[in-house]
Amino acid sequence: MKTSFTLAAGVALAVSVLALSSPASAQVKDSLTIYNAQHEGLTKEWAQAFTEETGIVVTIRQGGDLEIANQIVQEGANSPADVFLTENSPAMALVDGKGLFAPIDKATLDQVLPGFHPANGNWVGIAARSTVFAYDKTKLTEDKLPKSMLDLAKPEWKGRWTASPSGADFQAIVGALLQLKGEEATAAWLKGMKENATPIRGNSTAMKAVNAGQFEGALIYHYYYFGDVAKTGENTKNVGMHYFKNQDPGAFVSISGGGVLASSKHKEQAQAFLKWVTGKGGQKVLRDGTSFEYAVGKGEASNKMLTPIADLQAPKVEPSTLNNAKVTDMMTAAGLL
Amino acid sequence: MTSITDTRISIAPRHRLPAASFWTLTIAVVVALLALLPLGFVLWAAAVTGWEMASQLIFRSRVGELLANTVLLVVFTIPICAVLGVSLAWLTERSDLPGARFWSWLCVTPLAVPAFVHSYAWIGQWPGFNGLPAGVAISVVAYFPFLYLPLSAAFRLLDPALEDQAASLGLAPFAVFRRVVLPQLRLALCGGALLVGLHLLAEYGLFAMIRFDTFTTAIIDQFQSTYNGVAAYMLALVLVLCCFVLLGLEASLRGRSRYARLGSGVARRPKVARLGKWKYAALLVPAVTAAFALGIPVLTLGRWLIAGGAGVWRIDEVGLTLWQTLVICLIGGIATTAAAVPIAWLSVRRPTRASRFLEGCYYLASSMPGVVVALALVTITVRAMLPLYQSVATIVLAYVVMFLPRALVSLRASIAQVPVEIEQAAASLGRSPGNALLATTIRLAAPGAAAGVALSSLGIMNELTATQMLAPNGTRTLAMAFWALTGEIDYAGAAPYAVLMVAFSLPLTFLLHHQSKKIAGR
Numbered sequence: 001m002k003t004s005f006t007l008a009a010g011v012a013l014a015v016s017v018l019a020l021s022s023p024a025s026a027q028v029k030d031s032l033t034i035y036n037a038q039h040e041g042l043t044k045e046w047a048q049a050f051t052e053e054t055g056i057v058v059t060i061r062q063g064g065d066l067e068i069a070n071q072i073v074q075e076g077a078n079s080p081a082d083v084f085l086t087e088n089s090p091a092m093a094l095v096d097g098k099g100l101f102a103p104i105d106k107a108t109l110d111q112v113l114p115g116f117h118p119a120n121g122n123w124v125g126i127a128a129r130s131t132v133f134a135y136d137k138t139k140l141t142e143d144k145l146p147k148s149m150l151d152l153a154k155p156e157w158k159g160r161w162t163a164s165p166s167g168a169d170f171q172a173i174v175g176a177l178l179q180l181k182g183e184e185a186t187a188a189w190l191k192g193m194k195e196n197a198t199p200i201r202g203n204s205t206a207m208k209a210v211n212a213g214q215f216e217g218a219l220i221y222h223y224y225y226f227g228d229v230a231k232t233g234e235n236t237k238n239v240g241m242h243y244f245k246n247q248d249p250g251a252f253v254s255i256s257g258g259g260v261l262a263s264s265k266h267k268e269q270a271q272a273f274l275k276w277v278t279g280k281g282g283q284k285v286l287r288d289g290t291s292f293e294y295a296v297g298k299g300e301a302s303n304k305m306l307t308p309i310a311d312l313q314a315p316k317v318e319p320s321t322l323n324n325a326k327v328t329d330m331m332t333a334a335g336l337l
Numbered sequence: 338m339t340s341i342t343d344t345r346i347s348i349a350p351r352h353r354l355p356a357a358s359f360w361t362l363t364i365a366v367v368v369a370l371l372a373l374l375p376l377g378f379v380l381w382a383a384a385v386t387g388w389e390m391a392s393q394l395i396f397r398s399r400v401g402e403l404l405a406n407t408v409l410l411v412v413f414t415i416p417i418c419a420v421l422g423v424s425l426a427w428l429t430e431r432s433d434l435p436g437a438r439f440w441s442w443l444c445v446t447p448l449a450v451p452a453f454v455h456s457y458a459w460i461g462q463w464p465g466f467n468g469l470p471a472g473v474a475i476s477v478v479a480y481f482p483f484l485y486l487p488l489s490a491a492f493r494l495l496d497p498a499l500e501d502q503a504a505s506l507g508l509a510p511f512a513v514f515r516r517v518v519l520p521q522l523r524l525a526l527c528g529g530a531l532l533v534g535l536h537l538l539a540e541y542g543l544f545a546m547i548r549f550d551t552f553t554t555a556i557i558d559q560f561q562s563t564y565n566g567v568a569a570y571m572l573a574l575v576l577v578l579c580c581f582v583l584l585g586l587e588a589s590l591r592g593r594s595r596y597a598r599l600g601s602g603v604a605r606r607p608k609v610a611r612l613g614k615w616k617y618a619a620l621l622v623p624a625v626t627a628a629f630a631l632g633i634p635v636l637t638l639g640r641w642l643i644a645g646g647a648g649v650w651r652i653d654e655v656g657l658t659l660w661q662t663l664v665i666c667l668i669g670g671i672a673t674t675a676a677a678v679p680i681a682w683l684s685v686r687r688p689t690r691a692s693r694f695l696e697g698c699y700y701l702a703s704s705m706p707g708v709v710v711a712l713a714l715v716t717i718t719v720r721a722m723l724p725l726y727q728s729v730a731t732i733v734l735a736y737v738v739m740f741l742p743r744a745l746v747s748l749r750a751s752i753a754q755v756p757v758e759i760e761q762a763a764a765s766l767g768r769s770p771g772n773a774l775l776a777t778t779i780r781l782a783a784p785g786a787a788a789g790v791a792l793s794s795l796g797i798m799n800e801l802t803a804t805q806m807l808a809p810n811g812t813r814t815l816a817m818a819f820w821a822l823t824g825e826i827d828y829a830g831a832a833p834y835a836v837l838m839v840a841f842s843l844p845l846t847f848l849l850h851h852q853s854k855k856i857a858g859r
Contacts, residue, residue, distance in 0.1 A: 166558035
């Protein structure tokens with residue numbers, strides 16, 4: 001009896017911990033858990049419209065491309081996720097490489113432009129973005145711009161440019177470089193980058209720093225510029241956009257992907273979601289919304305402000321073999337991570 | 338009261354003690370083991386990684402850069418904080434500074450502004466401000482109250498007789514300060530400096546925003562690229578070692594000397610120093626500090642709130658986030674305080690070597706940075722305890738580990754104020770020891786428990802790093818929302834979240850201020 005209080009307290013604590021420990025994703029029948037590495041605003045817009053049309057309730061967990069990809073790999077067959085959306089392909093390739101995706105419905109694959117899904121059809125492109133060199137118009141004129149992304153590793157660019165190497169966006173660009181030019185050239189380029197570039201966390205921040213005159217240029221994606229112009233333009237007043245074109249590694253167009261987890265208990269709803277995103281409704285959000293990412297649906301136009309995707313002269317990169325593990329190892333070795 | 342308790346232990350029948358203390362001790366040990374889980378995990382990860390791999394990941398130039406950054410940050414920030422803390426504490430406690438009480442409140446208020454909001458405010462004013470100078474400057478304004486609080490309490494407790502004697506023996510005023518006053522401040526200085534140092538090592542948002550890399554930001558970078566890769570573990574190991582270095586330094590500098598009045602009598606109130614013609618010059622110190630530590634956040638937040646207009650206060654988004662934050666803060670605060678009850682009771686009623694050792698364990702565990710705690714819990718739950726993975730229980734455990742000492746301090750103080758005789762009287766009237774405890778001590782210690790809940794909730798509300806890594810699906814706290822929006826440089830959209838965090842933290846910092854006065858007996 002003497003111990004009744006402490007026992008009771010202990011039991012109460014244990015019970016409350018157990019009660020709280022039920023997995024957060026309750027298994028409601030018509031629900032969907034999305035692990036989202038795409039822009040939160042974009043996916044929310046998609047999810048809301050999808051829920052309105054279908055009544056399927058969507059829960060979103062937000063994170064970075066590779067953070068979530070590696071998380072899904074760790075979770076394995078027990079992953080609470082039904083759908084995985086990314087900004088770039090390497091994270092998709094990583095999860096696919098572990099055999100964790102279910103094949104995408106053929107009708108969905110047929111909705112997107114050729115080349116915007118991997119050959120095995122285990123995931124599908126949902127949007128696309130182009131690499132760009134955002135530069136300070138007050139400091140650089142057209143003739144002084146780098147002809148190729150590879151030039152940025154040359155000594156004359158020391159201290160003049162910035163990028164966000166910790167982000168998946170930048171790591172996808174390095175992944176494309178690795179596929180196009182091989183390991184030796186990539187290692188050399190990363191070494192030059194460590195010498196020349198000042199790392200910043202976040203692409204928007206990098207562009208803002210260029211606009212503020214702290215750097216002459218930033219290697220980022222295209223939509224940050226248009227997003228800012230559409231809002232207030234306060235971070236783009238001095239910024240110009242330089243597309244490398246000519247199949248240069250710096251003209252790389254990165255495919256944002258969507259996949260259905262093989263372990264999902266809501267596969268039907270998950271497939272329906274990706275079909276909707278790659279179809280008219282989802283692609284219209286890309287065209288009219290504030291994401292300024294490229295549409296990838298057949299016959300779907302992108303936002304009018306963007307340089308048409310066909311004019312970007314992007315190099316041919318196979319999205320399913322972009323190797324991010326190798327990229328992070330090489331960037332860690334180069335001292336960028 | 339302690340002396341009475343001690344006597345009781347020695348004269349009470351031996352067989353009466355063990356049962357109640359045994360179970361309390363068992364719970365305290367279990368909590369301690371849970372709290373030490375993250376530290377154990379990092380050491381385990383280091384052990385299984387193997388020397389070759391580990392040395393490759395540890396002895397590389399990037400780690401050298403991070404170490405240099407961390408050392409420079411600590412070496413510059415702590416002394417500046419200390420000088421500022423001593424000056425402000427002396428001015429507000431021992432001089433006739435006009436409005437001393439008002440300034441003393443203002444010196445604590447910066448704690449209501451989360452460190453990463455300080456950073457956001459500074460780059461709002463000076464977008465190009467970054468690197469080490471920015472890191473030091475912002476850290477100073479964000480963390481100096483950790484030194485100010487104990488120092489001002491220490492100044493209040495000083496026995497002026499010692500200073501008078503030193504002066505009567507011929508020491509000049511400054512020499513009195515250096516040789517008599519400063520040594521008595523040593524405990525407060527060391528304790529406060531340690532707290533500042535540990536925050537510097539653990540902070541993510543503040544430094545990420547101003548482009549200054551520390552181990553914590555580098556671990557998050559690795560986490561975002563690889564989730565929980567070996568490289569992250571190794572960085573965590575070095576970070577933990579840095580924490581140990583700080584703890585060791587503090588322990589060795591603190592010394593063993595005690596400064597207490599012996600014999601009968603009470604110290605009289607210290608004499609108030611007359612500033613005279615220096616009065617207005619002296620006013621500049623708190624005024625400038627307040628301008629940087631409070632003026633800049635107020636200015637920036639005001640500017641973005643005006644720029645954002647009513648549009649940024651979307652009730653569906655902001656309201657939902659606020660609600661989720663309050664729920665998680667309350668659960669976390671209550672759990673943390675509940676977990677602190679056994680050790681608080683033991684350390685007051687049954688102080689033994691074991692209870693002191695356990696207390697040490699809690700302090701050690703809570704000095705581990707949030708990023709390390711989260712990394713460990715993510716890996717352990719995803720690999721070995723899937724039902725707990727991404728659960729509220731896991732994030733609450735992280736909060737308990739990180740904030741238990743906050744609850745412990747308040748609880749212990751209030752338990753110590755309850756005379757044990759009341760508990761014994763209840764027992765003699767036929768209650769079982771447990772019920773007696775519940776009906777007397779626990780009930781009377783309720784204000785302390787409430788303060789414990791409040792203080793740990795404050796920590797949870799402003800916690801970003803671990804929350805981001807451990808939050809259950811669909812959960813979003815104010816700090817997370819703020820961080821996501823600033824990442825997209827939507828500074829106007831982020832402002833409401835920052836304002837809410839500050840608004841909820843303000844009353845709690847006043848509580849802190851009040852507590853420090855109470856400890857000093859006023």
